[in-house]
Amino acid sequence: MINIIIADDHKIMVDGLRNILEEDPEISISAVAYNGSEVLSILESSKPDIVLLDIDMPGMNGIDCAREILRSYPEIKIAILTMHQENSLIRKFIEMGVKGYMLKTIPSEELIMAVKLIYNGGEYFNSDVTRELLRPSQPSKVLLSIDPLVEQLTKREREIIRLICEGSSNTQIGERLFISPKTVDSHRTNIMKKLDLHNTAALVRFAFKNELMD
Amino acid sequence: MINIIIADDHKIMVDGLRNILEEDPEISISAVAYNGSEVLSILESSKPDIVLLDIDMPGMNGIDCAREILRSYPEIKIAILTMHQENSLIRKFIEMGVKGYMLKTIPSEELIMAVKLIYNGGEYFNSDVTRELLRPSQPSKVLLSIDPLVEQLTKREREIIRLICEGSSNTQIGERLFISPKTVDSHRTNIMKKLDLHNTAALVRFAFKNELMD
DNA sequence: ATTTGAATAGGGAAATCACCCTAATTTTAA
DNA sequence: TTAAAATTAGGGTGATTTCCCTATTCAAAT
Numbered sequence: 001m002i003n004i005i006i007a008d009d010h011k012i013m014v015d016g017l018r019n020i021l022e023e024d025p026e027i028s029i030s031a032v033a034y035n036g037s038e039v040l041s042i043l044e045s046s047k048p049d050i051v052l053l054d055i056d057m058p059g060m061n062g063i064d065c066a067r068e069i070l071r072s073y074p075e076i077k078i079a080i081l082t083m084h085q086e087n088s089l090i091r092k093f094i095e096m097g098v099k100g101y102m103l104k105t106i107p108s109e110e111l112i113m114a115v116k117l118i119y120n121g122g123e124y125f126n127s128d129v130t131r132e133l134l135r136p137s138q139p140s141k142v143l144l145s146i147d148p149l150v151e152q153l154t155k156r157e158r159e160i161i162r163l164i165c166e167g168s169s170n171t172q173i174g175e176r177l178f179i180s181p182k183t184v185d186s187h188r189t190n191i192m193k194k195l196d197l198h199n200t201a202a203l204v205r206f207a208f209k210n211e212l213m214d
Numbered sequence: 215m216i217n218i219i220i221a222d223d224h225k226i227m228v229d230g231l232r233n234i235l236e237e238d239p240e241i242s243i244s245a246v247a248y249n250g251s252e253v254l255s256i257l258e259s260s261k262p263d264i265v266l267l268d269i270d271m272p273g274m275n276g277i278d279c280a281r282e283i284l285r286s287y288p289e290i291k292i293a294i295l296t297m298h299q300e301n302s303l304i305r306k307f308i309e310m311g312v313k314g315y316m317l318k319t320i321p322s323e324e325l326i327m328a329v330k331l332i333y334n335g336g337e338y339f340n341s342d343v344t345r346e347l348l349r350p351s352q353p354s355k356v357l358l359s360i361d362p363l364v365e366q367l368t369k370r371e372r373e374i375i376r377l378i379c380e381g382s383s384n385t386q387i388g389e390r391l392f393i394s395p396k397t398v399d400s401h402r403t404n405i406m407k408k409l410d411l412h413n414t415a416a417l418v419r420f421a422f423k424n425e426l427m428d
Numbered sequence: 429a430t431t432t433g434a435a436t437a438g439g440g441a442a443a444t445c446a447c448c449c450t451a452a453t454t455t456t457a458a
Numbered sequence: 459t460t461a462a463a464a465t466t467a468g469g470g471t472g473a474t475t476t477c478c479c480t481a482t483t484c485a486a487a488t
Contacts, residue, residue: 064380092428094348110336113327122324125344127337133347134305154464167416169444183466189447190464199474200445202381204418205427213419368434383474397436403477404434413444414475 002026002119005042007033007065008054008081013104017052017081020108027115036060040068047076049119050099055082055089063092070097077118081106085132094125102126150210152194158212160187165204165213216240216333219256221247221279222268222295227318231266231295234322241329250274254282261290263333264313269296269303277306284311291332295320299346308339316340364424366408372426374401379418379427 004021006029008014014032021027030048033039035057051069055062066078079100080093093101099118102111103126114124153161163173170188174181197203207213218235220243222228228246235241244262247253249271265283269276280292293314294307307315313332316325317340328338367375377387384402388395411417421427 091348094345107334107336109334110331113331117324117327120321120323122321123341123345125339125341127339130339130344130347131308131337133344134308156465164415165419167411167413167419169413171444179465180467182468185445185447186467187465188445192446197381198446199381199383200414201378201418204415205379205381205422208419208422208427213422370435385474393435394437396438399475399477400437401435402475406476412476 001028002050002115003028003030003048004115005029005031005033005039005046005048005051007036007039007051007057007062009034009057010054013054017111020111021115023108024112027112034058036062036065036068039065040072043069043073043076047073050077050079050115052079052081052115053098055080055084066093066096066098079114079118079124081111085128087132090129090132100124101129103128147195147206147210149195150212153191157187157191157194160184161191161203161207161212164188164200165207215242216264216329217242217244217262218329219243219245219247219253219260219262219265221250221253221265221271221276223248223271224268227268231325234325235329237322238326241326248272250276250279250282253279257283257287257290261287264291264293264329266293266295266329267312269294269298280307280310280312293328293332293338295325299342301346304343304346314338315343317342361409361420361424363409364426367405371401371405371408374398375405375417375421375426378402378414379421 004027006014006017008017018029018032022029030046031042033042037060039051039053040060053062053066057065062080062082066080069076069078077100078098079102080098081102081104083104084090085103090101100114100123102114102124105128106114106126110126117124159177160173163176168176170181170184173184177184191203192198195203195206197206204213218241220228220231222231232243232246236243244260245256247256251274253265253267254274267276267280271279276294276296280294283290283292291313292311293316294312295314295316295318297318298304299317304315314328314337316328316338319342320328320340324340331338373391374387377390382390384395384398387398391398405417406412409417409420411420418427
């Protein structure tokens with residue numbers, strides 16, 4: 001019996017997948033998660049053969065989730081099922097070591113076949129995915145889901161973020177912008193609150209992931 | 215019933231393929247050819263659904279044969295089955311429009327699945343083939359920008375860096391790695407000294423710029 | 429067999445950050 | 459013109475980081 005965890009934040013998608021996959025007597029959906037961290041907490045108690053993972057999910061996305069699974073549970077096979085077909089994204093996942101990458105346009109029989117192939121130690125990459133790899137890669141992170149919270153940031157706040165990312169302290173930023181270091185601290189606090197972050201590392205990371213920084 | 219022509223100059227290979235494929239009741243081998251021109255003459259009288267084509271053949275090789283089939287009989291699907299996994303060769307065939315490209319190391323069940331997939335209008339590229347396409351991707355620009363200081367970092371230090379970048383505090387990292395927060399701090403200090411950085415923001419930025427993080 | 433490097437851990441101190449609060453001025457938008 | 463939002467700034471506190479030490483253990487290399 002092939003045990004699968006489905007991770008996708010769209011209930012319709014999950015229901016559809018469950019119908020398709022459980023039609024096959026060898027396949028069983030052992031759990032469903034609506035974001036990455038939910039997957040990780042499920043894994044603490046229950047180990048599936050395959051995690052069928054979407055990329056766009058609230059909270060922890062598929063990228064971070066996949067990385068964590070690969071590190072903590074290398075025996076669990078990951079198959080990406082997404083609508084994203086961007087070259088750089090595909091490369092990233094395959095190089096990371098996922099066993100499958102499929103577009104959501106995949107026919108159901110093909111999906112079942114892919115699951116069985118992966119379960120038996122193989123890999124499966126959608127033909128659309130392979131064709132995409134032929135195209136010259138354009139490293140635009142644009143398709144990497146940009147957090148909507150970015151829009152809440154003001155111009156000044158973005159400016160502060162950039163300077164923080166360059167490694168400047170509040171005092172240094174204050175000197176460069178001719179404002180008090182205490183003001184910089186206020187901005188910093190406001191930024192943190194808006195983005196729901198709690199330290200500098202998380203902020204810089206957020207900036208890189210959301211193209212505020214390059 | 216799926217009608218297939220096998221084109222390969224090795225009799226053992228042809229026999230093996232015939233055994234594997236005809237085991238499936240939906241598949242029938244309608245003819246066998248030992249080189250490209252033989253395939254073309256067969257096609258004059260008999261039209262299969264799929265031509266399973268090797269590349270190395272005496273007389274007309276698989277490349278010229280595939281090109282000719284695609285021009286004269288675009289409705290016939292071509293699947294390459296070969297031992298060659300050179301990037302350029304794979305690219306050439308896929309861009310040409312073949313429906314499948316598989317290495318001869320493919321397991322028999324996978325080959326059968328591929329045949330059925332292609333017969334039903336799909337495409338199938340071996341996972342080894344897809345991985346090969348990743349290889350000589352973009353060797354230049356990214357690698358050149360990596361700071362030589364990265365080499366001085368130990369495995370543990372890189373691990374710590376990744377966790378820092380994920381927004382974890384020393385205490386959290388300590389809990390994760392089952393070491394004292396003070397040890398994490400030591401690592402952190404050593405990292406800073408090695409990289410000549412002086413705060414977390416600069417460290418996270420360094421990690422992103424040097425692909426320690428993505 | 430000895431040395432080196434890596435990982436471990438702690439003491440201590442100054443600097444910085446994270447976050448709470450209030451509050452003034454300026455800018456923008458309704 | 460008024461209200462809302464952005465920018466400015468400071469007081470205060472506890473957490474965290476940064477950096478200086480020393481020191482032990484363990485594995486790998488000479």
